[in-house]
Amino acid sequence: xxxxxxxxxxxxxxxxxxxxxxxxxxxxxxxxxxxxxxxxxxxxxxxxxxxxxxxxxxxxxxxxxxxxxxxxxxxxxxxxxxxxxxxxxxxxxxxxxxxxxx
Amino acid sequence: xxxxxxxxxxxxxxxxxxxxxxxxxxxxxxxxxxxxxxxxxxxxxxxxxxxxxxxxxxxxxxxxxxxxxxxxxxxxxxxxxxxxxxxxxxxxxxxxxxxxxxxxxxxxxxxxxxxxxxxxxxxxxxxxxxxxxxxxxxxxxxxxxxxxxxxxxxxxxxxxxxxxxxxxxxxxxxxxxxxxxxxxxxxxxxxxxxxxxxxxxxxxxxxxxxxxxxxxxxxxxxxxxxxxxxxxxxxxxxxxxxxxxxxxxxxxxxxxxxxxxxxxxxxxxxxxxxxxxxxxxxxxxxxxxxxxxxxxxxxxxxxxxxxxxxxxxxxxxxxxxxxxxxxxxxxxxxxxxxxxxxxxxxxxxxxxxxxxxxxxxxxxxxxxxxxxxxxxxxxxxxxxxxxxxxxxxxxxxxxxxxxxxxxxxxxxxxxxxx
Numbered sequence: 001x002x003x004x005x006x007x008x009x010x011x012x013x014x015x016x017x018x019x020x021x022x023x024x025x026x027x028x029x030x031x032x033x034x035x036x037x038x039x040x041x042x043x044x045x046x047x048x049x050x051x052x053x054x055x056x057x058x059x060x061x062x063x064x065x066x067x068x069x070x071x072x073x074x075x076x077x078x079x080x081x082x083x084x085x086x087x088x089x090x091x092x093x094x095x096x097x098x099x100x101x102x
Numbered sequence: 103x104x105x106x107x108x109x110x111x112x113x114x115x116x117x118x119x120x121x122x123x124x125x126x127x128x129x130x131x132x133x134x135x136x137x138x139x140x141x142x143x144x145x146x147x148x149x150x151x152x153x154x155x156x157x158x159x160x161x162x163x164x165x166x167x168x169x170x171x172x173x174x175x176x177x178x179x180x181x182x183x184x185x186x187x188x189x190x191x192x193x194x195x196x197x198x199x200x201x202x203x204x205x206x207x208x209x210x211x212x213x214x215x216x217x218x219x220x221x222x223x224x225x226x227x228x229x230x231x232x233x234x235x236x237x238x239x240x241x242x243x244x245x246x247x248x249x250x251x252x253x254x255x256x257x258x259x260x261x262x263x264x265x266x267x268x269x270x271x272x273x274x275x276x277x278x279x280x281x282x283x284x285x286x287x288x289x290x291x292x293x294x295x296x297x298x299x300x301x302x303x304x305x306x307x308x309x310x311x312x313x314x315x316x317x318x319x320x321x322x323x324x325x326x327x328x329x330x331x332x333x334x335x336x337x338x339x340x341x342x343x344x345x346x347x348x349x350x351x352x353x354x355x356x357x358x359x360x361x362x363x364x365x366x367x368x369x370x371x372x373x374x375x376x377x378x379x380x381x382x383x384x385x386x387x388x389x390x391x392x393x394x395x396x397x398x399x400x401x402x403x404x405x406x407x408x409x410x411x412x413x414x415x416x417x418x419x420x421x422x423x424x425x426x427x428x429x430x431x432x433x434x435x436x437x438x439x440x441x442x443x444x445x446x447x448x449x450x451x452x453x454x455x456x457x458x459x460x461x462x463x464x465x466x467x468x469x470x471x472x473x474x475x476x477x478x479x480x481x482x483x484x485x486x487x488x489x490x491x492x493x494x495x496x497x498x499x500x501x502x503x504x505x506x507x508x509x510x511x512x513x514x515x516x517x518x519x520x
Binding site for chain 1: 459464
C-alpha cells in the first residue's frame with residue numbers, strides 16, 4: 001500500500017458550518033479532546049513538493065506523520081478547494097494553482 | 103549570605119563595580135565574542151554554572167569529554183568554551199597570563215584572565231558529548247562551527263546586562279532565586295525546563311512532578327514550589343517566540359491554574375546542544391545552582407530526531423556516582439488525552455492505551471497557525487489569548503519565529519556603552 005501523509009486542516013465552528021452546508025460534515029474527525037480536523041492525504045511526491053514550496057512547513061516524523069506549519073492562507077485555500085470540489089482530493093489542484101500564480 | 107551550588111561549592115558572583123571596571127578595561131586587548139559566548143559569560147559571572155568561574159581550559163574539556171567531570175572530579179557534562187580565530191589570537195598577540203576585554207556587539211562585557219590557549223579536535227568533542235558526528239544533529243553543527251582556538255580563563259563581568267521587557271521581570275540570578283525560595287518558605291523546588299508555550303500536557307507534567315517532589319512533606323502549609331525555567335537562546339524559524347513562552351507560562355499562574363504561592367517563572371540564558379542524556383545532566387546542574395531540589399525529565403528530554411532513545415535522559419542518572427548531584431531527577435512518562443477517561447491522564451496509569459490521543463507540540467502549533475482556538479482541555483483559553491496578544495505585540499503577527507522576527511525582534515538584554 002502506498003504511504004500517505006496528511007495535512008491537518010483544523011475545523012472551527014465557522015469552517016464546520018461550511019462543511020455542513022456542503023454536506024461534508026462527516027469528513028471531519030475528532031483527533032484530540034474534541035478538536036476536529038479534516039485530513040488531506042498527500043503522496044510522497046506531493047509531500048516533498050509542499051515542503052519545498054513552504055520551507056517553514058515541517059513533516060512531523062515523531063508523532064503524527066503529518067505535514068504541519070503550512071501558512072494559514074495556504075490552508076485556507078486548501079479548505080476552500082475542499083468546499084468547492086466537495087472532495088478531500090484537492091492537493092494536485094492546489095499545487096497547480098500555486099505554481100500558476102508563481 | 104553564602105549559598106552552596108553544584109559540587110558543594112559557594113555560588114560566587116564575579117562582577118566588577120562599574121567605576122572600577124571603567125579604569126580596569128582601559129588599554130586591554132579586545133575580542134568580540136559570539137552571542138553564545140556572551141550568554142555564557144553572563145551565566146558564569148552570576149554563578150549559573152557554579153563551580154565554573156570562567157571558560158574551560160584543555161584539562162577541563164578533556165575531563166568533560168572523557169569522564170563527564172571537571173578536572174577536579176566534579177560532575178560536568180558539556181564543555182563551556184570560548185572560541186576565537188587562531189589568526190586573531192596571533193594578530194593581537196594574546197598569550198597566557200594576559201587579561202583581555204571581551205566585547206559583545208562592540209560593547210564591553212567582561213574581562214578574561216587568559217590561563218590557557220589551545221586547539222581541540224571537534225569530532226572528538228562531538229562524539230564524546232553528543233554521541234554523534236552526523237551534521238544532521240544541531241549540536242554537531244554547533245561544534246563544527248566553533249572557531250579553531252579556545253581560550254580558557256576566569257571571567258569577570260564589567261558591564262552587567264540590562265534585561266528588557268518583558269524578560270526583565272523573569273531574570274533572577276541564582277542568588278536572587280535562593281532569596282525568592284527562602285521568602286516563599288519552599289523546602290523543595292521542582293524545576294521544569296521549557297522552550298514551549300504550555301499546553302495542558304505540559305501543565306500536567308508540572309503538576310505530576312510537584313506531587314512527586316512534595317512527597318512526604320506536610321500539606322496544610324505547602325512547602326514545595328515549581329520553578330518554570332525558560333531557556334532563552336538562539337531561535338529558529340517556526341519556534342515559539344521567546345516573549346510568548348515566558349508570558350504564557352506566567353499566565354498559567356495569573357489565571358489560577360497554579361496557585362500564587364507554589365509557582366514561579368524565570369529565564370536562563372543557554373544555547374541548547376540537544377545532547378539528550380548529557381544535556382539532562384547539565385540541566386540538573388544548572389537547576390541545582392538555581393536552588394532546585396528536584397528536576398522533571400520527560401520523554402526525549404533535550405533530544406533531537408532519533409539520535410537518542412526517548413528515555414536515555416532518564417537512564418543516565420543511574421550511571422553517575424552517588425552524591426555527585428544535589429538534585430533529584432523526577433522521571434515521567436507521557437501525559438495524554440483519553441476520550442474514555444474524558445481527561446488528560448498519565449500513561450503510567452491509564453488503561454485505554456489503544457484509545458489514547460497523544461499530545462503533539464507540532465499539532466498544537468498547527469492549530470495556532472490556523473488560528474483555531476483549541477479546546478480548554480488541551481490548551482487554556484487565557485493562554486491562547488496571551489499567545490495571540492504576544493503574536494501581535496512582539497511577533498509581527500505570528501506567535502512563531504519568522505524571518506522578520508529573527509531580524510527585527512527586540513533584544514533580550516542590552517549592554518550600556520560604559
